[in-house]
Amino acid sequence: MNNIESTVVSTRIRFARNLQGYPFPNRLQDVAQAKEIVRAVYAAASRLRSFHLYLMDEISEDVAQAICDDHLISTELASNRAFGAALIDEEDDEDGTRGKFSIMLNEEDHLREQYILRGLSLSLAYQKISAVDDELSKILPFAFDDSLGYLTACPTNLGTGMRASVMLFLPGLTRMNKMDRLIREISRLGHTVRGVYGEGSEAEGYMYQISNEVTLGVSENYILSEVQRAALEIVNLESQARKALRAADTVGIKDECCRAYGVLQNCEKISYAEFLQLISDVKLGVALDFLEIDTFSWLDDFIASMRPANINLYTDKPLTPAERDIYRASRCRAAFADIRRVQEE
Numbered sequence: 597m598n599n600i601e602s603t604v605v606s607t608r609i610r611f612a613r614n615l616q617g618y619p620f621p622n623r624l625q626d627v628a629q630a631k632e633i634v635r636a637v638y639a640a641a642s643r644l645r646s647f648h649l650y651l652m653d654e655i656s657e658d659v660a661q662a663i664c665d666d667h668l669i670s671t672e673l674a675s676n677r678a679f680g681a682a683l684i685d686e687e688d689d690e691d692g693t694r695g696k697f698s699i700m701l702n703e704e705d706h707l708r709e710q711y712i713l714r715g716l717s718l719s720l721a722y723q724k725i726s727a728v729d730d731e732l733s734k735i736l737p738f739a740f741d742d743s744l745g746y747l748t749a750c751p752t753n754l755g756t757g758m759r760a761s762v763m764l765f766l767p768g769l770t771r772m773n774k775m776d777r778l779i780r781e782i783s784r785l786g787h788t789v790r791g792v793y794g795e796g797s798e799a800e801g802y803m804y805q806i807s808n809e810v811t812l813g814v815s816e817n818y819i820l821s822e823v824q825r826a827a828l829e830i831v832n833l834e835s836q837a838r839k840a841l842r843a844a845d846t847v848g849i850k851d852e853c854c855r856a857y858g859v860l861q862n863c864e865k866i867s868y869a870e871f872l873q874l875i876s877d878v879k880l881g882v883a884l885d886f887l888e889i890d891t892f893s894w895l896d897d898f899i900a901s902m903r904p905a906n907i908n909l910y911t912d913k914p915l916t917p918a919e920r921d922i923y924r925a926s927r928c929r930a931a932f933a934d935i936r937r938v939q940e941e
Contacts (some may be wrong), residue, residue, distance in 0.1 A: 604715055612748045637707060637736065643735070647699070652676055665900065676702065681701040760807060769837045801879075838883060842884055
């Protein structure tokens, strides 16, 4: 199993931008002004791509949670029913890569422009969202200062206003108790490590985000190269940790991974919390070559499809927690026929 493929889940580039003449969202009290911002950005963005507009005060809680789970909006925006909105579009490149554009409106800043795609592709993600940002800047009056760069609600985003993030699957480092040291080292290098949903969130299923902390006084290319370098170093460290984990107790770790596979292949009901832990161990089993699957990234797509909000959307009706657990189990039994145990030599 390729180390990068089995470690790097996705890449995201995000720009923070604000419009001249309006208070930052944390000081925005006028609903009419908030709607003006949404209308202006939607009108400009619609000239560039076929963005779908999601108004937080009009969409259901399941839809809001689903696009939040997909990292297209934040939990803060999902809860901002009065002022919040999002513009979302997806595309498939010729090589089959699916990328997702997202512009959050009236979150911490007036605009949070994002591009997310699978794997380690910082340069491509930057090219995609930078092209949109360049065109929007020709239409919208972005707040900019010659000394400070783009003006943002939080001073830590001044300058480029850019965050380059890589989502990583790190079971080896986690289970070998090396994450605390890694986080300290990453912080020393000017980066930060957060949980799966960003600042303040937990690391569910061995998933972590690494991103740059410094945006002022550095170029976009510098940020991209430094985050790329850090991500590749973490991939190397994770590979070493997985080897050490396997060497320390091959039978024990294989038993744990294969038991998780067996439960998911035969369960009749399963909660999302238990499912997430078990499928994370299955992912580890695939990474350690105990289990086989044609496409590793399929596992991440399947995890997303099994979240409560997505199950409600797929079934087109609100299910009780018990009904969701039964539905999730049935999907697991069908899906895990595509995963195979590696035969003993």
